[in-house]
Amino acid sequence: xxxxxxxxxxxxxxxxxxxxxxxxxxxxxxxxxxxxxxxxxxxxxxxxxxxxxxxxxxxxxxxxxxxxxxxxxxxxxxxxxxxxxxxxxxxxxxxxxxxxxxxxxxxxxxxxxxxxxxxxxxxxxxxxxxxxxxxxxxxxxxxxxxxxxxxxxxxxxxxxxxxxxxxxxxxxxxxxxxxxxxxxxxxxxxxxxxxxxxxxxxxxxxxxxxxxxxxxxxxxxxxxxxxxxxxxxxxxxxxxxxxxxxxxxxxxxxxxxxxxxxxxxxxxxxxxxxxxxxxxxxxxxxxxxxxxxxxxxxxxxxxxxxxxxxxxxxxxxxxxxxxxxxxxxxxxxxxxxxxxxxxxxxxxxxxxxxxxxxxxxxxxxxxxxxxxxxxxxxxxxxxxxxxxxxxxxxxxxxxxxxxxxxxxxxx
Amino acid sequence: xxxxxxxxxxxxxxxxxxxxxxxxxxxxxxxxxxxxxxxxxxxxxxxxxxxxxxxxxxxxxxxxxxxxxxxxxxxxxxxxxxxxxxxxxxxxxxxxxxxxxxxxxxxxxxxxxxxxxxxxxxxxxxxxxxxxxxxxxxxxxxxxxxxxxxxxxxxxxxxxxxxxxxxxxxxxxxxxxxxxxxxxxxx
Numbered sequence: 279x280x281x282x283x284x285x286x287x288x289x290x291x292x293x294x295x296x297x298x299x300x301x302x303x304x305x306x307x308x309x310x311x312x313x314x315x316x317x318x319x320x321x322x323x324x325x326x327x328x329x330x331x332x333x334x335x336x337x338x339x340x341x342x343x344x345x346x347x348x349x350x351x352x353x354x355x356x357x358x359x360x361x362x363x364x365x366x367x368x369x370x371x372x373x374x375x376x377x378x379x380x381x382x383x384x385x386x387x388x389x390x391x392x393x394x395x396x397x398x399x400x401x402x403x404x405x406x407x408x409x410x411x412x413x414x415x416x417x418x419x420x421x422x423x424x425x426x427x428x429x430x431x432x433x434x435x436x437x438x439x440x441x442x443x444x445x446x447x448x449x450x451x452x453x454x455x456x457x458x459x460x461x462x463x464x465x466x467x468x469x470x471x472x473x474x475x476x477x478x479x480x481x482x483x484x485x486x487x488x489x490x491x492x493x494x495x496x497x498x499x500x501x502x503x504x505x506x507x508x509x510x511x512x513x514x515x516x517x518x519x520x521x522x523x524x525x526x527x528x529x530x531x532x533x534x535x536x537x538x539x540x541x542x543x544x545x546x547x548x549x550x551x552x553x554x555x556x557x558x559x560x561x562x563x564x565x566x567x568x569x570x571x572x573x574x575x576x577x578x579x580x581x582x583x584x585x586x587x588x589x590x591x592x593x594x595x596x597x598x599x600x601x602x603x604x605x606x607x608x609x610x611x612x613x614x615x616x617x618x619x620x621x622x623x624x625x626x627x628x629x630x631x632x633x634x635x636x637x638x639x640x641x642x643x644x645x646x647x648x649x650x651x652x653x654x655x656x657x658x659x660x661x662x663x664x665x666x667x668x669x670x671x672x673x674x675x676x677x678x679x680x681x682x683x684x685x686x687x688x689x
Numbered sequence: 690x691x692x693x694x695x696x697x698x699x700x701x702x703x704x705x706x707x708x709x710x711x712x713x714x715x716x717x718x719x720x721x722x723x724x725x726x727x728x729x730x731x732x733x734x735x736x737x738x739x740x741x742x743x744x745x746x747x748x749x750x751x752x753x754x755x756x757x758x759x760x761x762x763x764x765x766x767x768x769x770x771x772x773x774x775x776x777x778x779x780x781x782x783x784x785x786x787x788x789x790x791x792x793x794x795x796x797x798x799x800x801x802x803x804x805x806x807x808x809x810x811x812x813x814x815x816x817x818x819x820x821x822x823x824x825x826x827x828x829x830x831x832x833x834x835x836x837x838x839x840x841x842x843x844x845x846x847x848x849x850x851x852x853x854x855x856x857x858x859x860x861x862x863x864x865x866x867x868x869x870x871x872x873x874x875x876x
Contacts, residue, residue, distance in 0.1 A: 288710045290721060423750075455750050461726035462746075473838050483837050558748035645752040 279307075281331040283468065284596060291463040292457035293304035293424040296620045297363065297449070300431035300620040301472035302333050306387075307358035307478075310366065312348030315401050317391035320363035328538035334599075342366040347375035347388075354384040355493045357483025359435065360583040361386065365395035365453060369407040373414070379446045380415030381509065382493050384480075385438035388416070392554065393453040394641045402642025403453030405553060407607040408583070409615055415509050416515060416686040417447040418584040422557050423500055424461045427451040432466070435475045436523045439475045443516045444481060445509075450583075452554045454642060466531065474530055475576060486501045513585045520582060537582035538590035543570065546576025548657035551591075551620055553580055556638075556645050563650030575654045580616075591623045600632045600657035600666075604674070611685075613671055632660045649674055665689025690745075693833075694756040695738035696766045699727060702826030703738040703762055709845050710830060713840070713848040714742050722739065722747045735763075735770055756780055760833060761824040762812055764788075773799040783832050785812035790876060808836050810875035819867040820860070828865045831871035842872050 279498035283302065291299070298320045301309065325337040327437055336353075340346050345363050354360040364372055371391060379386050392408050394400040411418060417437060421427040427449065434447040466474070482491045497505060521538060528534035541561045543549070550560040557579035564575035578594045578601075580587065595601060599622070605614025612618070617635035623635055636653060639645050655676065660666050668683025668688075693710075697703030704725045716724065729732075739754065751805035755775050757832045761767045761784040766806050772782065782803065784791050792811045794800045800807050811833045812825030827849075834845045841843040846865050 290715045290723070392754050449812055452750075454724070458720060462720050555750035558843070559750050562748050644752045646751040647749060648753075651791070685760050 279642045280333050282451040283327075285334045285465055285467070285684070287442055287464065289465060289553060290460050291424055291461045292318035292458050292460045293421070293427040293451045294391065294430035294458070294617065295323065296424045297431050297451070298327070298467060300428045300471075301361050302327045304361075304432060304435045304475045305333060305476050306335055306473060307684070308336045308338065308350070308353035308360045309362055310340055310346045310353060310360070311342055311362045311565045312343045312346045312364075314343070314365050314368035316403075316500050317365040317368075317389060318458075319393070320389050320422050321551065328659070334385040342356060343372040344375055347372045347379060347386075348643055349385045351375065351379050351382065351384055351493075354379070355382065356485045357478070357480035359478040360438070361389065361435075363389035363391065364365055365391045366395055366401075366407050370395060376411060376416060376446075378494065383444040383509070383628070385435075386421075387431065387434045387438055387447045388446065389427075390448050390450045391453045391457045391505045392450055397537070400641040401453070402640065403455050403457075403554075408448075408450050408553075409607045410443060411448060412584060412615070413514065413683060416584065417433050417443075417513065417520070417582070419439070419447065419449050419582050420450045420553050420562070420580065422579065423451060424451075424456055424459065424552040424557055425463045425533070426535075428465065428546055429527065429535070432475055433527055433535070435478075437516065439476075439478050440523075441479070441481060443519050443656055444672060445512055445516060449555070452542075455555045464531075469567050470530060474527065475649070499670055501558060509533050517585055521545060529631055535581055536590075537580075537587040538594050539579040539581050540594045541575070543578065543594060544666065545574050546597070547574040547661055548654050549576050549578055549595060549598045549601045550617075550650060550653060551578045551595075551601060551608065552604045553583065553616065556606065559645055560650045563647045563654060566647065567651055567654055573654060573658055574591070574684070586619055588623045589619055590629050595624060595631065596629065598629075598631045598673060599661035600634075602634050602653050602657055604636045604637055607637075608640055609671070618670075632666050632688075633659075634660070634668065635665055635671040636674045637671065645675065663689070691742040691758070692754040692756050693740040693741075693742075693758045693760060694754060696759065696761045696763065696770050696772055697738060697826075698732075698763045698766065699734045699736050700732040701762050702824055703736065706762070706830060707740050707827030709849065709852045710740055710779065712852045714737075714740075716848050719744060719839070720747050724752075726752055726800045727790065735766055755872070758783065758833065758837065760829050760831050761785060764813065767797060769799070770788070772797075773803070779806070781836060782809045782813040783810065783829065783836055785810060785829065787811050787814060797823055800834060808832065808875050810871050811869060815867050816871050819870065820863045825869040828871035831868035832875035833876050834868070835872045840870075
């Protein structure tokens with residue numbers, strides 16, 4: 279029996295601590311980990327909860343992130359509730375095994391504290407690692423602050439282990455900006471949290487010797503395609519279940535999440551579309567611009583990056599005139615990947631607003647309220663002119679001469 | 690919204706100070722944020738830590754701020770770091786130094802026209818006397834409580850005891866003494 283952990287109704291936690299408390303409350307059976315900055319405290323704290331008797335679990339130290347996710351696969355296939363955490367280079371080394379986990383339909387929860395990819399070496403936050411996972415077959419959800427890193431981690435187990443989903447889930451938070459920033463967090467009681475998440479009811483667990491099963495079988499052209507298509511369908515079909523879990527969570531806590539979040543969008547003409555903490559900073563800018571200059575600014579945020587909310591993005595941006603899509607990852611010789619996905623959704627609408635792309639915040643470069651306001655005002659200029667008046671792809675907060683690519687052929 | 694910027698060296702406890710302050714402020718029902726700007730910092734490297742305090746949930750995640758308070762817990766950084774960066778006409782400075790206020794302002798030209806908003810306290814000396822080593826974060830909190838008027842000293846001390854509860858009683862007592870002394874000595 280685990281020792282009781284004293285919790286206050288109001289805590290001041292950083293994102294890492296918040297995520298580790300969610301792992302404790304979900305009574306995770308096994309964490310297999312190779313710690314890496316800035317996600318280290320998540321697994322470190324879990325280890326200390328095990329050592330101090332706050333949880334009946336197993337903390338397995340391994341020699342690499344590749345081994346960490348491999349160990350998670352073994353423990354999950356055996357039937358346990360399993361989680362770990364990683365960032366950046368660790369995520370990259372884990373990449374091969376991520377596809378194995380999703381292909382085997384194992385409900386592992388991976389806390390990803392987003393950090394830039396080397397080279398040059400950088401420990402701070404951007405979304406390069408998150409983008410690396412976008413075709414891996416995992417559900418990917420994004421937290422914008424420490425409270426959400428906690429809330430979504432609890433939701434993640436419930437979504438992953440649902441028998442109609444059976445997919446691994448990543449919960450992303452911004453390195454340092456969320457993971458190392460202490461803010462007010464309002465946790466659930468241990469009892470309410472475990473009642474919400476529930477006990478794991480494993481499917482095809484390998485420790486059920488009365489019913490032997492195989493994991494990781496080989497298929498060639500005869501069956502591989504059908505397996506991958508089913509996996510894609512499972513991701514697409516997870517959408518209503520994610521909504522249900524968010525709904526149930528809201529009933530317990532009053533905190534309602536949506537796969538696409540909209541702020542000030544009722545009458546918004548100019549919009550920033552973003553991921554992570556940027557969303558909240560942009561919200562402040564939108565409110566200030568409305569008050570100070572009467573500019574109808576709004577923010578659309580993607581909570582659920584995978585499965586990509588194609589339909590909800592279109593609904594959220596209906597009525598917008600000019601939209602800036604922000605990518606916190608080096609585009610590597612293309613438009614930002616997030617810009618491409620939002621643009622593809624908007625291309626199929628009647629209104630087809632003016633869409634531009636901002637690359638920003640790489641390696642933890644600050645994103646200020648003033649910069650968000652400048653981007654909104656630029657969108658206003660596009661909307662007033664009826665066409666894009668700048669390069670389609672620009673860089674926000676970059677030193678040195680202007681860098682931009684491609685001009686519109688409309689208007 | 691009250692915004693605070695700490696100037697410190699890695700190892701002097703600015704991050705713990707900012708988090709401890711956030712912890713105590715949250716008990717008053719306010720929303721808080723505490724974070725630091727450090728990379729692969731080595732002990733002694735200059736760093737900055739930050740607090741935001743508000744009645745509403747804090748959505749701004751930028752490092753950039755126009756601080757209401759600048760807390761300098763390393764005497765040399767007062768001379769070498771840009772402590773007046775992005776300041777306002779109302780920004781208050783609390784600086785740890787063995788110099789008198791007049792001597793300090795004479796040594797830092799950027800403070801010349803802000804004399805009425807500069808407060809001095811020797812957090813290094815106080816921490817050496819009370820805690821037994823150079824740990825200027827706790828005394829700075831005492832000075833901040835006095836200058837900001839945000840709390841009664843007794844309320845702050847009671848809540849800091851809870852924040853420090855994982856430490857041995859001797860260390861908690863020393864920190865309480867350090868906070869109290871700085872509260873009384875800041876000028």
